[in-house]
Amino acid sequence: MSETVSVRNNTLPIVMICVLFFVFGCVTWANSTWIQFFKLSFSLTDTQSFLVTFSSYIAFFFLALPSSVILKKLGFKNGIVMGLFVLALGSLLFIPAARLQSFSLFLIGIFIQGSALALLQTAANPYMTIIGPIESAAKRISMAGICNKFAGIIVPLIMGTLFLANASTIEEQITSAGTDMERVRHVGELLGRVNTPSVVLAVFFSLLAFIFIKVKLPDVEEENEVIDSNSEKTLSKTSLFHYPHLFLGALCIFLYVGAEVMAGDIIGVYGKRLGLSADISTYLTSLTLTAMLVGYIVGIIAIPKYISQQKALYVCAVLGIVFSILAYLLPGFPSIVFIALLGLANSLMWPAIFPLGIQGLGKFTKIGSAVMIMGISGGAIWPLFYGFLSETLHLNFQLAYFIAVIPCYLYILFFALKGHKIGLKES
Template identity: 70%
Template sequence: MSEISTSTLVAEEKKTSASSSFLSPLVIICMLFFIFGFVTWANGTLIPFFKLSFGLTNAQAFLVTFSSYMAYFFLALPSSWILKKIGFKNGIIVGLLILGLGSLMFIPAAQTRTFGLFLTGIFVQGAALALLQTASNPYLTIIGPIESAAKRISFAGICNKTAGITVPFIMGSIFLKNAETVEKKIEAATGLEKEQLLNEVLSRVNTPYIVLAVLFCLFAVLIKYTNLPEVQVEEDVVDDASGEVIKHKSIFQFPHLFLGAFCIFVYVAAEVMAGDIIGVYGKALGISADIAKYFTALTLSGMLIGYILGIVAIPKYISQQKALRICAILGIIFSVLAYVTSGYTSVIFIALLGLANSLMWPAIFPLGINHLGKFTKTGSAIMIMGIAGGAIWPLFYAFLEDHLHLNFQLAYFIAIIPCYLYILYFAVSGHKVGLKHKYN
């Protein structure tokens, strides 16, 4: 009896130790995801802000998201190499310092009224986020069981989207204060008066981005003195069903990884279409810009609800694969309903795409890097490259609307529906391609 009690106690101690071992890193990563969300979703506010300040077309304004998300494409693989050289913790510190540098670039951009310099600063921020995301996402996946990875990523996602919800109220109230009145004044003004108005509007970025730069640097110092252990992945892949060790010599022996990377591509495209573009969409429906600037918060609130449901349900009641299928189907349904309705009703269905999108990243990422073994870091970088979908797809939507002169709702529908159809394919069968171990 005492032997049983002792062994049970040891097992419980191991379980408690394992749980606590990733609790502290989880908190740190969640704080990082809050930063990711704040910086990324601030771009949604910058789009109408730059349209106001520089008189841009939709295609020109969407260069904001293009500059940010293309940085992931170019910097994800170099980020993987950097992490191998300097380690996870130092990689986060470097990423935060680069993020601060990108934020400070907004100051001279505002003073010189140079849109290209703003885009450069946004690209530098994106480069920093590529490094931080390449480190953080696989870390969340491998610090615990793969089956519950979506739950851990959902915790981080709550922090990410909470930041995104606050952005329109903080940045929107600063950048887009009295937007309609200011827009009319700029249109009516000429000469020196117009120059002064534009300088005044652009100067609104100074204080917020100086504060952000300082906070990023302070957080880097905090990370320096925080215990954040490195997590080693297995060198070889072990098949779950047979226990057989599988030798792989190349990353190209994992077709499910590349299908997953493309799934991230279309997912981020859909997320940006639902989150960053909803304000432009609402304005096209005739809704006031002073109201439309808060629509991104509606989309992110939907995502927040979805994350909470994911934390409760995965994997206890539903697998992350099945959750992905449900989310893809909801995305298709809401996209159709947004197209066939108008006004605030259509906007509500666009916002509900946030609910549909919520569990996609948490499910796609672990499925994409599952069973990669020693290729996990490189595979994670390839998955992160898929974030470039957020750069390309808004421009595709703008092309349909501005150059093919399609109705904006039809253009939106044509742009977004293929994304959800592919995500549904990946959820049903794409994530199993090339793997000996099959999922339900």
């Protein structure tokens, strides 16, 4: 029988999961730089460059449920170790992709990394949720979120410096290249910048895997985690489909991640459309993530002492609606500021949605968590939807952005007010 984690001995597990969330941030928030880097290297349209986020996030749709099976067979810790080694493999694939100047091979590497993150997140999120009282789950996930968003702040800065230094000059060189051979040479020099960082990341992920092998982490018995006070009611439910709030929560995650990716990964493209140079726009993601970090700190202080996670989700949804409207109405740099401030609106959504979605699942917690993780695939769809609106339908890009994100925040508001209670016994 697995050892149940108590409040007294959960410090080490929380620290280790926070390290994992930092890794998640390093990988996922690299997408904002990859979008602009590949757009420059391969002369892509906005929509084509958004295949980066598609490749990264669509993996969650296909791998989340298989990940729950893998975790059941291997166990929590071994699943994490496997995920970290797969992350290393995906990083190393960038080296031949750069040498072959193959955008498709880069996308395969990003998909492999996304598959690893699906496994890691399927393990980490429920673990952090049920390692303590469900009422304070948003607070614990906020702690992990700080690590994630801190990585999101520094990674675009580091990657922008490594990969997009003198981006405007390079863009001019590639565009004005007189021959195909000259253009290939410029692109090769640019893509060659990924080699050393890819090796460093692969080594880092592998070393972290060995640390997890050595560290003893207690398991949690989600089968015994019954949130409803009426245990007979919970035990009478024999299928996931008896929990409609779970699927409403998965849809909420789907829309939330779509909105988060739009604010974090797409802000650089948005800034360029407003006339900012490539040298500046590559760092805009750090502004969004800084706003998110502020929100996570507020969450740690306020949840659940001053505000419930349901109320926090309601407030964040309202802020998302207000900031989206202002970003659409205002011109120039103020519009960019409110896109960045969407990071503040998004900050407490994941920490609130996830525990609300899996509350009361009892023995179905692990598979229910995998269903929730599938919702991360929203990050694959929403940038392409935005690209379709702005480039295929030729809508004004600010209007296209507004049309893309406002339904997300409206649904999140519904979930905060009513959706999370549907199917649950009213207290």
